[in-house]
Amino acid sequence: MDSKKIPVSVVVIAKNEEDNIARCLASAAWADEIVVVDDHSTDRTAVISRKFTDKVVTRSMDIEGRHRNFAYGLARNAWVLSLDADEVISEELVLELTGLFTQPAATNAAYTIPIKTYIGDYWIRHGGWYPAGKVRLFDKNKFKYEEVEVHPRVFIDGACGHLKGDLVHYSYRDFHDFFASLNNQTTLEARKWFNERRKIGFLKMMRKFYDRFFRSYFLKQGFRDGLIGFVVAYGNGLYQLMSYAKYRFMVREAAARCEKQK
Secondary structure: OOOOOEEEEEEEEEOOOOOOHHHHHHOOOOEEEEEEEEOOOOOOHHHHHOOOOOOEEEOOOOOHHHHHHHHHHOOOOOEEEEEEOOEEEOHHHHHHHHHHHOOOOOOOOEEEEOEEEEEOOEEOOOOOOOOOOEEEEEEHHHEEEOOOOOOOOEEEOOOEEEOOOOEEEEEEOOHHHHHHHHHHHHHHHHHHHHHOOOOOOHHHHHHHHHHHHHHHHHHOOHHHHHHHHHHHHHHHHHHHHHHHHHHHHHHHHHHHHHHHHO
């Protein structure tokens, strides 16, 4: 280990991220190790990644939680900072991490980090999107993701602290990206409901749609982000309705297949 490096493994999950990966990995130059798990990218993601680290592993994304647990298991350090390829570690966070690991201060099993999310060049400050801290720094021996396809829960064996420096998330280039992501995520959510055989009604979904929109736009002041705030709040509610519509279609298709087999 380079004595000037911080004893943390930065682990990055990537697929077709040639436009983002160099910026992401460059921001992790302070780390003792960088690990990239590439989901069979068809662009130059893996080639670019090898300019920053020799630990680039190819693995198909199957179930998100399982995929992430596999990736963290590759780290040689106990402490892992989990990144997505469209994220960047801020200078403030690097300074905070340097302080954390140059003294016996990392007494928690994990730490949340604020996520600063952008649509294009606009930072979404309201609607519950910031600071929106997520568990991204953890002792891999005391941390595990639930092995499900969408929105896996985290399990931590110990206390969780909170850092102040940001991870900057260049999440969406534009609203096309925003709604494309919404479409993909709701498909996974609907499949999860279907596989769990949940009983979900339309009225309940409508209530959740309005509740999510109201909370994001009014209670969490999404209106302060103008039109973007309105669209983001609407997307928060639409997530429920789109998931429900896809779920109902899956149920109907399954019933039709059963009827044909009779």
